[in-house]
Amino acid sequence: MLAEGDKRRVMQNIKAHSHEKKVIVLLVLGLLLVVVVATALGAVTVPLNKTVEIILKDLGVVKFEQAPFSASQEAIIFFVRFPRVVVAVLVGAALALAGAVMQGMFRNPLADPGIIGISSGASLGAVLAIAWGLTAKSLYFMPLLATAGAFMAALVIYGLSARGGKFSVLTLVLAGIAVSTFIGALTSLTLTFLNEYQVREYLFWSVGSLSGRRWEHVRLVALPVLISMLMLMLFARDLNVLLLGEEEAQSVGLNPAKTRKWLLFFASVTTALAVSVSGHIAFVGLIVPHVMRLLVGPDHRVLLPASALAGALFLVICDLVARIVVMPLEIEVGIVTSLLGAPYFLFLLYRAKKEGVSL
Amino acid sequence: MAGAEAIPRLKTEKLTLAFQGKPVLKGIDLTVRAGEFLGLIGPNGAGKTTLLKCLNGIYPSQGKIWLQGVDLKNLTEKEIAVRIGVMHQNVQVTFPFPAGEVVLMGRYPHLKRLQRESGQDYRIARESMEYTDTLQFAQRPISELSGGERQRVLFAKVLAQEPEIILLDEPTASLDIRHQEQIFQYAGVLAAQGKTVIAAVHDLKIAARYCTRLVLLKDGEILADGVPEGVLTSENVSEAYGVRALVYRNAMTGLMDVYLPVPKQAAKRIRLHVIGGGGSGSDIMRSLVEHGYEVSAGVLSEEDSDFKCAQFFGIDCVSAPPFSGISEAVLEHNVRKIQKAQLTVLGNIYFGESNLRNLEAALQAPRLILVEDDFPQARDFTNGKALALYRTLRKRARVTTSAGLITTVEEVLAQGDRVDGEKEADAAEVFGSERAVLLQT
Numbered sequence: 001m002l003a004e005g006d007k008r009r010v011m012q013n014i015k016a017h018s019h020e021k022k023v024i025v026l027l028v029l030g031l032l033l034v035v036v037v038a039t040a041l042g043a044v045t046v047p048l049n050k051t052v053e054i055i056l057k058d059l060g061v062v063k064f065e066q067a068p069f070s071a072s073q074e075a076i077i078f079f080v081r082f083p084r085v086v087v088a089v090l091v092g093a094a095l096a097l098a099g100a101v102m103q104g105m106f107r108n109p110l111a112d113p114g115i116i117g118i119s120s121g122a123s124l125g126a127v128l129a130i131a132w133g134l135t136a137k138s139l140y141f142m143p144l145l146a147t148a149g150a151f152m153a154a155l156v157i158y159g160l161s162a163r164g165g166k167f168s169v170l171t172l173v174l175a176g177i178a179v180s181t182f183i184g185a186l187t188s189l190t191l192t193f194l195n196e197y198q199v200r201e202y203l204f205w206s207v208g209s210l211s212g213r214r215w216e217h218v219r220l221v222a223l224p225v226l227i228s229m230l231m232l233m234l235f236a237r238d239l240n241v242l243l244l245g246e247e248e249a250q251s252v253g254l255n256p257a258k259t260r261k262w263l264l265f266f267a268s269v270t271t272a273l274a275v276s277v278s279g280h281i282a283f284v285g286l287i288v289p290h291v292m293r294l295l296v297g298p299d300h301r302v303l304l305p306a307s308a309l310a311g312a313l314f315l316v317i318c319d320l321v322a323r324i325v326v327m328p329l330e331i332e333v334g335i336v337t338s339l340l341g342a343p344y345f346l347f348l349l350y351r352a353k354k355e356g357v358s359l
Numbered sequence: 360m361a362g363a364e365a366i367p368r369l370k371t372e373k374l375t376l377a378f379q380g381k382p383v384l385k386g387i388d389l390t391v392r393a394g395e396f397l398g399l400i401g402p403n404g405a406g407k408t409t410l411l412k413c414l415n416g417i418y419p420s421q422g423k424i425w426l427q428g429v430d431l432k433n434l435t436e437k438e439i440a441v442r443i444g445v446m447h448q449n450v451q452v453t454f455p456f457p458a459g460e461v462v463l464m465g466r467y468p469h470l471k472r473l474q475r476e477s478g479q480d481y482r483i484a485r486e487s488m489e490y491t492d493t494l495q496f497a498q499r500p501i502s503e504l505s506g507g508e509r510q511r512v513l514f515a516k517v518l519a520q521e522p523e524i525i526l527l528d529e530p531t532a533s534l535d536i537r538h539q540e541q542i543f544q545y546a547g548v549l550a551a552q553g554k555t556v557i558a559a560v561h562d563l564k565i566a567a568r569y570c571t572r573l574v575l576l577k578d579g580e581i582l583a584d585g586v587p588e589g590v591l592t593s594e595n596v597s598e599a600y601g602v603r604a605l606v607y608r609n610a611m612t613g614l615m616d617v618y619l620p621v622p623k624q625a626a627k628r629i630r631l632h633v634i635g636g637g638g639s640g641s642d643i644m645r646s647l648v649e650h651g652y653e654v655s656a657g658v659l660s661e662e663d664s665d666f667k668c669a670q671f672f673g674i675d676c677v678s679a680p681p682f683s684g685i686s687e688a689v690l691e692h693n694v695r696k697i698q699k700a701q702l703t704v705l706g707n708i709y710f711g712e713s714n715l716r717n718l719e720a721a722l723q724a725p726r727l728i729l730v731e732d733d734f735p736q737a738r739d740f741t742n743g744k745a746l747a748l749y750r751t752l753r754k755r756a757r758v759t760t761s762a763g764l765i766t767t768v769e770e771v772l773a774q775g776d777r778v779d780g781e782k783e784a785d786a787a788e789v790f791g792s793e794r795a796v797l798l799q800t
Binding site for chain 1: 437450453
């Protein structure tokens with residue numbers, strides 16, 4: 001039996017999250033560091049202190065009487081590398097957050113935006129935007145159609161695997177494969193009717209890449225992605241309750257079907273917006289939340305922000321590797337994440353099989 | 360106060376539900392008030408769990424459900440959850456949430472989306488865990504707790520919801536007896552404090568002991584509704600479960616108990632007689648009945664537990680009023696039964712003046728088996744008189760123990776068929792002379 005004082009402490013400690021807070025702080029600091037390093041490194045390496053000075057000056061944080069750096073350094077840092085890193089931060093955070101939400105809502109550590117067809121749906125939306133010549137009219141058509149495609153694909157797959165409030169993860173995965181393949185075929189079909197210029201425009205969709213991303217890409221998606229991510233984070237407690245299971249969740253007053261639909265909507269939007277500037281980048285949404293769950297536990301109030309931060313960190317590093325590993329050539333960041341992600345995914349499968357976890 | 364009394368906590372009217380065209384609930388009318396601990400009993404598939412899941416809106420049912428006079432359809436999920444808490448059966452929590460967090464989730468219906476848990480929420484969660492004796496697990500991952508611990512944590516979660524109505528779906532399905540009783544004790548106390556508890560229960564003994572009211576369901580309909588003594592009758596239980604069931608009060612505890620005869624062998628047209636008394640015959644009679652024999656018994660005192668057992672099994676029994684001994688007429692009656700039986704079994708009885716005539720009657724048995732679990736010397740309270748008689752019996756009887764009884768019965772019956780004539784002749788000779796002697800004394 002516990003003494004009175006201990007009892008109070010026991011319940012308070014549940015919420016102390018001292019370890020989890022430490023992880024979040026470390027992730028924030030790590031992200032800042034990596035952003036600066038990734039911006040500084042490249043074909044022309046700029047010293048770290050100068051990099052920081054350039055970023056702060058151009059963001060309007062500090063003013064210099066006489067700039068301690070050259071104009072060409074400033075151009076490389078602020079108009080080439082920094083926006084690219086910012087895109088990496090946004091995309092990485094969005095994909096990892098959406099992944100964490102998917103894994104939580106389906107109570108399955110192998111769920112990921114790619115697996116349930118969101119990425120392929122977004123690709124189809126994007127290629128249609130190109131085919132119909134909408135991209136020339138406004139930059140916003142591409143992300144809009146990508147989002148619509150992603151949400152439609154997710155809805156079809158969810159609808160196939162959920163009947164009358166119950167749903168099966170196995171059906172979800174199988175339906176995801178079938179629908180993704182079907183949508184992939186539609187995308188290829190559309191591609192055959194495109195001209196050479198349009199095909200090139202589409203190309204960055206097929207392999208995820210951050211090469212050549214500028215401030216206009218940041219402006220395009222930053223606000224909607226941040227809003228959509230915020231909405232997902234507001235569902236953290238609901239996701240916790242969903243983990244107890246369908247009927248248990250309903251018994252404490254949560255409508256699982258309705259909550260899932262909202263989650264699916266915002267996760268699709270988040271993913272689609274990210275993918276509309278980066279193309280399909282595999283495995284970020286799968287590995288990052290999984291590692292974070294091992295580090296901070298299953299509570300989504302900690303897990304979601306941790307996953308977003310770690311996703312940003314991971315993608316910035318992957319993009320840095322993609323840029324400098326075979327200089328002066330550059331490989332696509334999607335290749336790097338796949339090379340790291342696929343073996344890890346297989347490891348997860350192997351472990352799930354060993355522990356007798358069914359899909 | 361009087362007004363609140365008038366509105367029942369929970370009322371259903373013509374509650375109906377069908378799964379894929381197959382009716383599961385067929386018009387359930389139920390009114391449950393504050394302070395009631397209602398047990399839903401009935402065979403598998405009777406609709407117990409389904410009914411519970413309709414009551415808090417998990418299953419969309421036809422008909423009406425009122426919570427404290429408010430139509431369930433007009434309430435949001437959170438509003439329902441504030442009024443009704445449910446403990447489901449076999450909840451699998453595979454994610455390693457600390458148990459305390461899980462209990463705090465019971466506060467979910469009381470919190471707005473962006474509202475953080477207040478000190479009061481923590482206090483309620485803590486008190487709930489104290490009540491179910493789980494506070495010491497607060498920081499342990501629920502996935503690592505044992506079945507009983509997890510169930511108590513989930514019970515604390517239901518309490519943290521602070522509902523007026525608590526639904527328990529087979530709350531003790533995976534628990535050992537100690538934890539089973541514990542959960543029902545908690546629920547009983549809550550009902551006594553004015554909550555309403557409705558539990559789907561498999562174990563009729565536990566249901567009879569703790570519930571203030573039982574509702575017996577069969578094929579989605581209410582078969583019986585009322586106090587446990589009224590609902591749990593042999594007739595009701597037999598009808599609902601489709602077996603011959605015997606409901607009785609346990610002699611040791613005075614609690615209701617249910618016995619289902621388990622026919623281990625098909626009914627035979629072989630009649631056996633049992634001489635028992637003082638509880639020595641009960642096990643023999645039950646065992647023989649279960650093995651399909653026709654059984655008669657006697658002479659038993661009407662006070663004897665063996666007599667009650669014989670009645671319970673519907674055994675043809677010669678009895679005598681208590682403390683009156685065995686009269687000549689009763690002895691004759693018993694001897695006739697013994698002679699009609701192919702085989703007589705004498706239980707591990709204690710010998711006194713009052714049952715001496717049962718030993719005498721045993722001498723008339725065509726075939727005799729003695730059950731000896733204790734030395735006969737230790738069982739004699741007649742200064743050797745009974746012992747002498749018993750020795751005579753022993754000479755031509757098969758002796759066995761309780762455990763070996765059925766095997767011995769089968770052997771003796773088989774032998775009897777084989778060397779029938781010879782043995783019969785032998786026996787008649789012996790019986791003839793001794794019977795004369797014995798009946799004279």
